[in-house]
Amino acid sequence: MNANHQNDIVVPPQSLSAIPIVAPPSEDIASAPTSPTKVNSKPPSKVTPASAKRLCRNVIIHGFCKYEGKGCEFNHDSKTNGRQDIYPHTKVFAHKSEYLADQYHFICHSRKYNPVSIRSATPPVSMSTSNVEPSNQEPTQDVAALSNSFAQFDLGGHPIPPPPPSGFQHPIDMMNMMPPGPMDPYFMMHAGFPRQPSFFIPDNLREQLTRRNESMLATVPGHDLPQEVHVYHSLCPLEDKPGQCFGHPSWIYKAMSSTDGQIYALVRIEGFRLVNEMAMSVVESWRHIRHCNIVSVREAFTTRAFGDSSLIFVFDFHPCAMTLYHAHFSPAAQAAYGQNMMIPETTLWSYITQITSALKAVHSSGLAARNIEPSKILVTGKHRLRLNCASIMDVIQFDGGQQVTRYQQEDLLSFGKLIIALACNSMQSFHNLPQSFEYISRYYSPDVKNLILYLLSKPMPTKSIDEVISLIGPRSLHDINCSQLYTDALEHELSKELENGRIVRLMCKLGFINERPEFDMDPRWSETGDRYIIKLFRDYVFHQVDESGVPVVDMAHVLSCLNKLDAGVDEKIMLMSRDEQSCLIVSYKEIKNCIAAAFNDISSGRK
Numbered sequence: 249m250n251a252n253h254q255n256d257i258v259v260p261p262q263s264l265s266a267i268p269i270v271a272p273p274s275e276d277i278a279s280a281p282t283s284p285t286k287v288n289s290k291p292p293s294k295v296t297p298a299s300a301k302r303l304c305r306n307v308i309i310h311g312f313c314k315y316e317g318k319g320c321e322f323n324h325d326s327k328t329n330g331r332q333d334i335y336p337h338t339k340v341f342a343h344k345s346e347y348l349a350d351q352y353h354f355i356c357h358s359r360k361y362n363p364v365s366i367r368s369a370t371p372p373v374s375m376s377t378s379n380v381e382p383s384n385q386e387p388t389q390d391v392a393a394l395s396n397s398f399a400q401f402d403l404g405g406h407p408i409p410p411p412p413p414s415g416f417q418h419p420i421d422m423m424n425m426m427p428p429g430p431m432d433p434y435f436m437m438h439a440g441f442p443r444q445p446s447f448f449i450p451d452n453l454r455e456q457l458t459r460r461n462e463s464m465l466a467t468v469p470g471h472d473l474p475q476e477v478h479v480y481h482s483l484c485p486l487e488d489k490p491g492q493c494f495g496h497p498s499w500i501y502k503a504m505s506s507t508d509g510q511i512y513a514l515v516r517i518e519g520f521r522l523v524n525e526m527a528m529s530v531v532e533s534w535r536h537i538r539h540c541n542i543v544s545v546r547e548a549f550t551t552r553a554f555g556d557s558s559l560i561f562v563f564d565f566h567p568c569a570m571t572l573y574h575a576h577f578s579p580a581a582q583a584a585y586g587q588n589m590m591i592p593e594t595t596l597w598s599y600i601t602q603i604t605s606a607l608k609a610v611h612s613s614g615l616a617a618r619n620i621e622p623s624k625i626l627v628t629g630k631h632r633l634r635l636n637c638a639s640i641m642d643v644i645q646f647d648g649g650q651q652v653t654r655y656q657q658e659d660l661l662s663f664g665k666l667i668i669a670l671a672c673n674s675m676q677s678f679h680n681l682p683q684s685f686e687y688i689s690r691y692y693s694p695d696v697k698n699l700i701l702y703l704l705s706k707p708m709p710t711k712s713i714d715e716v717i718s719l720i721g722p723r724s725l726h727d728i729n730c731s732q733l734y735t736d737a738l739e740h741e742l743s744k745e746l747e748n749g750r751i752v753r754l755m756c757k758l759g760f761i762n763e764r765p766e767f768d769m770d771p772r773w774s775e776t777g778d779r780y781i782i783k784l785f786r787d788y789v790f791h792q793v794d795e796s797g798v799p800v801v802d803m804a805h806v807l808s809c810l811n812k813l814d815a816g817v818d819e820k821i822m823l824m825s826r827d828e829q830s831c832l833i834v835s836y837k838e839i840k841n842c843i844a845a846a847f848n849d850i851s852s853g854r855k
């Protein structure tokens with residue numbers, strides 16, 4: 249610390265309303281120091297018995313005192329206390345002294361004359377055991393003296409707010425918007441403390457998104473794939489052995505496009521010789537379909553990059569996706585859930601609604617899906633389905649689109665088979681229809697059976713996806729409702745993340761500003777003025793210690809401070825010099841202005 253500031257603080261001229269705390273004088277108000285610049289720092293500490301009659305400042309301002317019954321000696325019964333009784337001797341400096349009295353009261357609650365202890369989880373230690381020098385003065389007088397010393401500063405703009413109405417929530421409490429449920433273990437560490445604001449998204453959602461992000465970045469070492477295929481690089485196989493795509497040996501890779509930097513899924517049909525160039529034009533029709541239940545195809549091309557003649561289809565990549573087969577019918581899934589794996593009716597209707605919606609989009613575009621089977625439908629989230637491998641069948645069995653109507657009827661038939669398989673939890677269920685229908689009738693509503701009967705009925709011109717839509721109409725409304733509720737929940741989470749984004753930006757600004765070595769000799773960057781306030785604020789937010797000097801790692805405190813800073817609220821805080829010899833009272837609004845000015849200096853290229 250700069251030697252000039254060992255024992256006192258010169259109020260920076262830029263921050264007129266930053267108030268250095270004067271050492272509470274032991275003399276009378278009349279003999280209180282009047283110089284605003286030179287300050288001592290030892291705060292008053294002892295509360296005389298007279299305080300017992302005085303209404304607690306915390307009750308006045310916040311509606312409650314968290315130290316009531318835990319050492320706070322002031323009166324907490326607001327009904328028996330008139331406001332005019334609070335500081336009968338300090339009428340002249342009413343608002344100033346009241347304000348500072350409030351600060352003083354907080355100091356009294358502090359364990360080590362350190363603002364962090366205001367937020368401490370443990371009850372405050374009595375003043376006699378704290379480091380604060382005891383004072384015989386009544387707080388009112390001390391405070392009046394303090395305000396007297398700073399009469400020249402503009403303290404008048406902040407009248408004390410009226411006592412809060414019952415039910416009033418302190419801004420910090422208003423951030424306690426944690427959803428009902430078990431408390432986050434982090435906050436449990438602060439037992440005995442009111443619930444802290446939660447700024448983080450729920451664990452399950454966070455884990456899901458993290459897994460997806462990791463899956464996007466995951467690589468598989470030791471493969472001998474080409475470095476580059478067309479504009480795609482960083483190929484990574486998603487399977488360790490070739491699969492079967494519509495009867496052809498196939499591979500699927502994750503790869504990055506050098507065109508847009510996005511990750512895609514490349515489906516490679518191995519050793520495929522394209523005889524009709526026109527076949528590729530089908531992909532163009534598919535490319536125009538953008539639907540939430542269809543994996544979008546981006547392009548298709550042939551390549552010799554793998555040492556053979558391969559046909560490549562490029563699809564959107566959905567991290568952590570698995571096929572419907574894998575989710576419900578694979579030996580692993582069957583072993584894990586056994587007979588208990590019956591799909592609940594609401595889930596079944598959700599699946600039906602999503603596939604119907606996808607088929608409607610495809611059929612309306614004059615195409616047929618030709619992929620309604622469990623291994624060609626991806627589950628990309630909870631109960632979230634997407635038809636995969638769109639367009640592949642049309643290319644490898646190209647017929648110029650002559651049989652679309654037939655294929656569309658086949659889509660409906662395949663859809664019926666799929667519902668039977670899902671409802672009976674068996675891929676073989678279609679081979680024993682009477683038994684399957686009996687099972688479905690027993691466990692599902694008649695609507696399911698009626699829909700299946702319709703889908704399995706003979707192909708005819710009137711049998712269409714539109715008919716299916718009218719059959720499932722009321723059921724699909726439930727799915728729409730669920731989706732919208734989920735969207736609302738996600739938006740809510742997103743709004744919280746938005747706050748976090750703002751906080752990160754603020755922290756970046758603080759990082760840019762604090763202790764820049766190249767500005768060491770510059771008085772504007774040394775430990776005076778705005779930058780000094782910013783530095784002390786950084787200490788206040790991050791470097792607090794408890795009464796034994798142990799660092800306090802209190803995320804809730806950090807987030808709460810940064811949120812208030814971001815909002816630029818009028819609330820004032822006390823910043824302490826590192827030697828604890830002097831302190832400043834300054835509002836978040838003023839600190840925000842200091843940071844904005846300092847950051848502006850840096851970002852404008854000032855040297």
Ligand SMILES: Nc1ncnc2c1ncn2[C@@H]1O[C@H](COP(=O)(O)OP(=O)(O)OP(=O)(O)O)[C@@H](O)[C@H]1O
Pocket residue numbers: 486487490491492493494498500513543563564565566567568569570571573574623624626636637
């Ligand atoms: N678009 C995609 N985005 C992300 N992952 C995908 C995508 N398409 C496929 N996958 C992943 O690749 C795996 C294999 O897909 P594929 O289409 O080859 O299914 P499969 O069950 O192996 O079928 P088959 O046995 O017929 O090859 C899927 O389980 C999924 O994890």
